[in-house]
Amino acid sequence: MxxxxxxxxxxxxxxxxxxxxxxxxxxxxxxxxxxxxxxxxxxxxxxxxxxxxxxxxxxxxxxxxxxxxxxxxxxxxxxxxxxxxxxxxxxxxxxxxxxxxxxxxxxxxxxxxxxxxxxxxxxxxxxxxxxLTWSRTLVGFLAGMAWVFCLMNGIASLSRIITIGAPFFTLVQRMHWFAMLGWGIVTVSILMGPKEWTWVLGFTAGLLEIVVGVPLAVVTAQELGRFSLFSLAPICCLILVAIMVWPGGLWHRWTQTDELSETGSRLRIQREAGV
Known part of the structure; x- marks a missing residue:
């Protein structure tokens, strides 16, 4: 296009x-x-x-x-x-x-x-x-916000390590930045035309942030007695991972390029016509 x-x-x-x-x-x-x-x-x-x-x-x-x-x-x-x-x-x-x-x-x-x-x-x-299609634009935006929120969790964890030295923050701090790097690359890939590795990298980054981010969000919410900003990254990643594993190839339908969509439509028409 x-x-x-x-x-x-x-x-x-x-x-x-x-x-x-x-x-x-x-x-x-x-x-x-x-x-x-x-x-x-x-x-x-x-x-x-x-x-x-x-x-x-x-x-x-x-x-x-x-x-x-x-x-x-x-x-x-x-x-x-x-x-x-x-x-x-x-x-x-x-x-x-x-x-x-x-x-x-x-x-x-x-x-x-x-x-x-x-x-x-x-x-x-x-x-x-x-x-770009609205679906691809919005999935790219959600991936971009995961990139933003994962950086935030990594920096905020580093701040807690310096100020209070909590072991839990020390354990998970670097993992947020690994997830962040993954989502940054995935965001660009989605907007340029996602490949098979885009899904693999995004799924890995999403699961990583969920594994380290959900316990962190629970712990900090209990300490604060209110919603914790540490929750934003795992929530964002949960939504993205759900899209990735949703039955019927939802991720691929929402992120595919127009060229792939047109090719898929032609193949379906050919199959229905018995070609």
């Missing part, structure tokens, strides 16, 4: 400028303020001191890749859509988690100023530029 190259260039150029300028402005205005917030919970200053710059790196790199993809779109290069997909996956990651320690420090979640526009950019790129 032919993509909307002109719109892709405009969207990628706008997203790149938003990401680069936005991260510079927000970081320079809020970084020091966040580390010295009086209402900060234990561990917030650690997260904001070291994790905030690392997350900003992802956002700025995502912005640069957007600019490169914009050049590709305007010059009708085949690699432009792939770069725009990689850029939006990095950009959503770079605009989500750092809001959590800001809110824990009693400060506004300033990075949502970037997250919500990037969420719109995601749907513009997948639906209007890439012309």
């Amino acid at each position: 032919e993509r909307n190259e002109k719109l892709g260039g405009i969207v990628a150029l706008s997203a790149g400028l938003i990401g680069i300028i936005g991260h510079f402005v927000i970081f320079l205005n809020w970084y020091v303020r966040g580390m010295h917030a009086e209402a900060a919970e234990p561990g917030c200053e650690i997260l904001l001191k070291y994790i905030n710059p690392a997350i900003a790196d992802l956002g700025i790199v995502g912005g640069v890749i957007f600019l490169v993809s914009a050049y590709g779109f305007f010059n009708r290069k085949k690699w432009a859509f792939l770069l725009s997909v990689i850029a939006i996956v990095l950009s959503l990651q770079g605009a989500w988690f750092v809001n959590v320690p800001y809110m824990a420090a009693g400060l506004p979640p300033v990075y949502f100023i970037l997250f919500w526009p990037f969420l719109i950019v995601y749907f513009l790129i997948t639906k209007l530029v890439g012309k």
